[in-house]
Amino acid sequence: DAGVTQSPTHLIKTRGQQVTLRCSPKSGHDTVSWYQQALGQGPQFIFQYYEEEERQRGNFPDRFSGHQFPNYSSELNVNALLLGDSALYLCASSLNPGTYNEQFFGPGTRLTVL
Amino acid sequence: KQEVTQIPAALSVPEGENLVLNCSFTDSAIYNLQWFRQDPGKGLTSLLLIQSSQREQTSGRLNASLDKSSGRSTLYIAASQPGDSATYLCAVIKGGKLIFGQGTTLQVKP
Numbered sequence A: 001d002a003g004v005t006q007s008p009t010h011l012i013k014t015r016g017q018q019v020t021l022r023c024s025p026k027s028g029h030d031t032v033s034w035y036q037q038a039l040g041q042g043p044q045f046i047f048q049y050y051e052e053e054e055r056q057r058g059n060f061p062d063r064f065s066g067h068q069f070p071n072y073s074s075e076l077n078v079n080a081l082l083l084g085d086s087a088l089y090l091c092a093s094s095l096n097p098g099t100y101n102e103q104f105f106g107p108g109t110r111l112t113v114l
Numbered sequence B: 001k002q003e004v005t006q007i008p009a010a011l012s013v014p015e016g017e018n019l020v021l022n023c024s025f026t027d028s029a030i031y032n033l034q035w036f037r038q039d040p041g042k043g044l045t046s047l048l049l050i051q052s053s054q055r056e057q058t059s060g061r062l063n064a065s066l067d068k069s070s071g072r073s074t075l076y077i078a079a080s081q082p083g084d085s086a087t088y089l090c091a092v093i094k095g096g097k098l099i100f101g102q103g104t105t106l107q108v109k110p
Helices: none
Strands: A005-007 A010-013 A019-024 A031-037 A044-050 A053-057 A064-068 A074-078 A087-094 A109-113 B004-007 B010-014 B019-025 B032-038 B044-051 B056-059 B062-067 B072-077 B086-094 B097-100 B104-109
Touching: A005 A087, A010 A019, A019 A087, A019 A109, A031 A074, A031 B097, A044 A064, A044 B097, A074 A087, B004 B086, B010 B019, B019 B032, B019 B086, B019 B104, B032 B062, B032 B072, B044 B056, B044 B062, B044 B072, B072 B086
Parallel strands: A010 A109, B010 B104
Antiparallel strands: A005 A019, A019 A074, A031 A044, A031 A087, A044 A053, A064 A074, A087 A109, B004 B019, B019 B072, B032 B044, B032 B086, B056 B062, B062 B072, B086 B097, B086 B104
């Protein structure tokens, strides 16, 4: 049973550039959430996708956008990169956005903005 | 606004010791609470999920408790091993999203 997968593993960009991160959920899961984890901090919720729509959003600017495909995989896009966007980006999947469901995380994408 | 706090931020113990990690949250109207392990530079591994109606969950040497009325959860690790060295994160689940504490970094010395 394949778990949550993310690509790429590492990414280096310069300020002002745009980046796309990808996530495939655990088999059977239909909900994908994205989190940003700065060094030494707990992950912060960015947004959640279900049925190809953004269902919830955390306190992140519009430079952060996403998409969910019919096969439930998801992309996170960040425009106009800032140095402060350097972080580990984590994708989590669960079964529907119900509040009782365990979330499973992928290995993350390490983004470095120079 | 829900806030999650984990104390201590770091902990170092000798191998074989039993230990307790603490997690507190400000809003008792949570649905579930989940404990995770994170190795350096890696993703999160789910350890235990406690539903709001439960008081505790056990998996092997791990036992997690939940007291919603006091806004506290504890993760008990029995007979610690060097392989338990990692950062442990607790997260409350509310509205389908996870709200994390900053984690406790555990070092178990051989």
